[in-house]
Amino acid sequence: MIVGIPKEIKQQEYRVALTPEAVQRLTGSGHSVLVEKAAGEGALFNDSDYINAGAKIVSTHGKLFFLSELIVKVKEPMPEEYVLMGTKHVLFAYLHLASSRNLTEALLARKITAIAFETVETSDGSHPLLAPMSEIAGRLSTLEGAKYLQRPWGGVGKLLATFSEDELAPKVVILGAGVAGTAAARTAAALGADVTVLDINEDKLRAAVNMLDGKVTAVLSDQKAIEKYAAEADLIIGAVYRPNDKAPGLITRDHLKLMKKGTVIVDIAIDQGGCIETSKPTTHADPIFEVDGVIHYCVANMPGCVPATSTDAISKAIVPYVELLADMGWKEALRQDEPLRKGLNMHQGKLTCEPIARLFELPFWSANDALESESEK
Ligand SMILES: NC(=O)c1ccc[n+]([C@@H]2O[C@H](COP(=O)([O-])OP(=O)(O)OC[C@H]3O[C@@H](n4cnc5c(N)ncnc54)[C@H](O)[C@@H]3O)[C@@H](O)[C@H]2O)c1
Structure with missing residues (x-):
């Protein structure tokens, strides 16, 4: 699994999804991690910190998306990022689709598989990544x-x-x-x-x-x-x-x-x-x-203004799930991990979260149906 960590391009967003320490956990298990040049600068990490953690630095945003399979980022994609994504991509990020029909429709049109941090839910109803x-x-x-x-x-x-x-x-x-x-x-x-x-x-x-x-x-x-x-x-x-x-x-x-x-x-x-x-x-x-x-x-994106504090917190919370996705592939990881399965928001151009589908009157299928369709392939 090639994991890509882009530089955030939302206005005044200085966080980065994974710290060098978290990247080391992934590279230590044999995964390739690509980090966009200067992605960690806002959170006080240099490219050399990521290189020492076993990552490769990629010079441009477009190249990072092109080469990666699992994109791990903090904020929802910006319009200029929509065109960089397609069916091969699994996106793992905060999405908050309910706030934007445009974002929802744009991501559906790209037919990506999107797992939202904020909807990963444990059995007691809490949201460990939010x-x-x-x-x-x-x-x-x-x-x-x-x-x-x-x-x-x-x-x-x-x-x-x-x-x-x-x-x-x-x-x-x-x-x-x-x-x-x-x-x-x-x-x-x-x-x-x-x-x-x-x-x-x-x-x-x-x-x-x-x-x-x-x-x-x-x-x-x-x-x-x-x-x-x-x-x-x-x-x-x-x-x-x-x-x-x-x-x-x-x-x-x-x-x-x-x-x-x-x-x-x-x-x-x-x-x-x-x-x-x-x-x-x-x-x-x-x-x-x-x-x-x-x-x-x-x-x-309030925590974006305190990136040195919030990057560490976000990275620690998401890295076990990034490891699951990278180790097993997204389909098996979602089959085996119920909280992560709740995080699935869309696959193959259809929403897997019913309230959002109702809100925007868009087609819906369950996460289980989406996974079953994959088994049939
Ligand atoms: N702006 C930002 O930068 C930023 C950053 C982080 C989180 N958030 C957002 O903050 C919000 C709160 O997140 P959280 O993790 O504290 O959620 P949470 O689930 O821990 O708490 C939400 C609370 O809202 C209550 N609630 C739901 N409907 C209600 C209603 N009609 N009247 C009164 N209470 C109601 C629930 O019972 C629950 O106790 C979310 O929308 C989250 O996405 C925003």
């Missing part, structure tokens, strides 16, 4: 929110790192008590904010409160509760997730009118289409916009 980035995005969401609460950015003008027992303590409202939401809550509570977390899942709420030593208020989420808490909030963090599906719309444009001017919304779930009606994807270069006096921060 979790490390959600943990980082959650922490960052509070830090970014703290910045944009400052008056020069249009925020309400409150210091998030507040004085203890201060009755002016900023109110932080977090939608979703999963990995990102709990990380955001932990960071905000540590800074002294008054934190409320809402979720539809009572177990998640209980777990968050236990993990945070009761320093947050947990509220069972429904539309009425969201309206009440959003109206009082200084900072709202959207951290909900429905696997394989578009994020639920929780705050509408009308709700913004109930909020005070200078409220900040950080919609972490923007990579799944966002949970705020007025959200639209932004970049690290131009991260915020304002609607009805409310500041929106909607960067879809």
Whole structure:
């Protein structure tokens, strides 16, 4: 199996999928690993680090795709990468298809086999390849929110790192008590904010409160509760997730009118289409916009701005699955590993994730059917 690691070309994306240490594990088992020139630079790895780990450096993006079978990258392919892919390629990356019909249709048209990090799911329903980035995005969401609460950015003008027992303590409202939401809550509570977390899942709420030593208020989420808490909030963090599906719309444009001017919304779930009606994807270069006096921060690759931290976390999480794919080939790896099979999003021009197929009204077959069709060949 020839494994290819391209340089990321999304704007301000400095991560790389595998560290030299992870590459060494693959080359040590006899796999060929190709790394695009300077792919690791943003995460502080030189080409020589990869050469010492047994990889070969490939000079151009086009050549890397042309020579590789298994493409392991961080972010979804950009339009200029669509044409570089075809039926021979297995793509293993964050895809977040629910956020883009164009991306979904373009990848289907190329007839690639695509396995999405974020839909790999273990038997307890957790997402081991999404979790490390959600943990980082959650922490960052509070830090970014703290910045944009400052008056020069249009925020309400409150210091998030507040004085203890201060009755002016900023109110932080977090939608979703999963990995990102709990990380955001932990960071905000540590800074002294008054934190409320809402979720539809009572177990998640209980777990968050236990993990945070009761320093947050947990509220069972429904539309009425969201309206009440959003109206009082200084900072709202959207951290909900429905696997394989578009994020639920929780705050509408009308709700913004109930909020005070200078409220900040950080919609972490923007990579799944966002949970705020007025959200639209932004970049690290131009991260915020304002609607009805409310500041929106909607960067879809938040951990990309801390590549030295996030590359290590992502690489450690994905390398066991890359090894499975490389050792057994994608078909056998998916037959044998149920969590990885859940990661299959498309094969031979057809989706294998039903909610996305429903969302975009596109043809669907199950991962098992896709694998069976391969056995018949
Ligand atoms: N923007 C970025 O850079 C970035 C980075 C990492 C993760 N993310 C995204 O952050 C989101 C959260 O990821 P996670 O790993 O924390 O997910 P998670 O599964 O751990 O948690 C999601 C939580 O949302 C809750 N939820 C679902 N529907 C809800 C609803 N209608 N109302 C209230 N709560 C609801 C679930 O019960 C769950 O507890 C995902 O969309 C993920 O893709 C974005």
